[in-house]
Amino acid sequence: MDVKKYHHGDLKNALIQAGIEVLTHEGLAGLSLRKVAKQAGVSHAAPYAHFTDKQAIIAAISTEGYRKLYQCLSDAIDKAKGNPHKQLIETAWAYIQFARQESGCFKIMFSGVLEQEKDYPEFVEVSQRTFALVVDIVKACQKAKILREETPQLLGVVIWGQVHGVISLIFLGQIPHMVLDRYPMREMLIRTMNQLTLVNYSE
Amino acid sequence: MDVKKYHHGDLKNALIQAGIEVLTHEGLAGLSLRKVAKQAGVSHAAPYAHFTDKQAIIAAISTEGYRKLYQCLSDAIDKAKGNPHKQLIETAWAYIQFARQESGCFKIMFSGVLEQEKDYPEFVEVSQRTFALVVDIVKACQKAKILREETPQLLGVVIWGQVHGVISLIFLGQIPHMVLDRYPMREMLIRTMNQLTLVNYSE
DNA sequence: ACCTGAACACCGTTCAAGT
């Protein structure tokens, strides 16, 4: 029945899920605390029992997004165990799939609406853990002579930046359709990554 | 004296400038139409004489940002005329300088708050013109054997994505300080670009 | 401890009215 229970049990997480829901369907401009509260079935003041302000809930959604992203990238690495070149491609591919499938999270994570990330230690932690994952792949690829010798952290920035930049520009609608229509996303990725690697990847 | 004139002469542009001002000092979350109007010295309803809604003023600010970016990149290309490799590096450097110096514009251009870019033809036009600039440099670099043979448009996406992605991640605070402290921005850029080119650039 | 409802300042948008 639709009897409303007094307390939610885990309102904090319910609010994060509700936030992702709102973001996915109404976009960045449509995200309001009051809508999130309504979506979770509580009064507009209830979120303040769990979050200090709107920035804090944005941080929590972004952190949850990073946890999902970390999981996606980890899975991709596991699936290509023992083959660094494949790990590189599949991890990049997983990043693109994450951006498409978890568009609500992706939008807010990299929009810049979260203004003081440093104030949210869980966000910083998972963000750094994700970067470390990329650096690990870089090291494996260097060992396999697939990437040049260069500080692994710097190469990590280059590769993450590469994939992130291209998918961001595409999502923002800044890449002419003429270019997008010529290559399926998967082919675009492989050609893109082949600009960075010493050996070409093909499938 | 502080006599208030009735009409502004060019309120439309004054509002765009005011918007950039607000963005620069108060960030994305602090941008409201009412603040922009106040900053321009008019009533909160006045913007509606020139823009249909908030999205339209965001589009106008983003378009103005792109015009500035286009100018920065053009200047960099001119300064390195006859040397494609230098053009590539200096244009990328100009992009980074733009992001730093026109941070208000940069924030909103690539934040995703502008939801229907396709509805703003001036925005689309200057965005495509900027991409064309990158493709031109790619072609010159290919002729000079500095970049591999590959569809110039695709390489344009790769290079723009590369520079855009790295600077975005840095601005978003997603790159560990450990990495940023090791390299000055200019050196990071050159090392980054050297991963893409066939010949190393040094200075 | 967790939530509600009223309250307040602020915001986007509309509209009748003023020059």
Place this chain on the structure above:
DNA sequence: ACCTGAACACCGTTCAAGT
């Protein structure tokens, strides 16, 4: 044609009160 002021629905945030 360009702008104002009042109006309204919505938003972030606070707080006294309820279980």
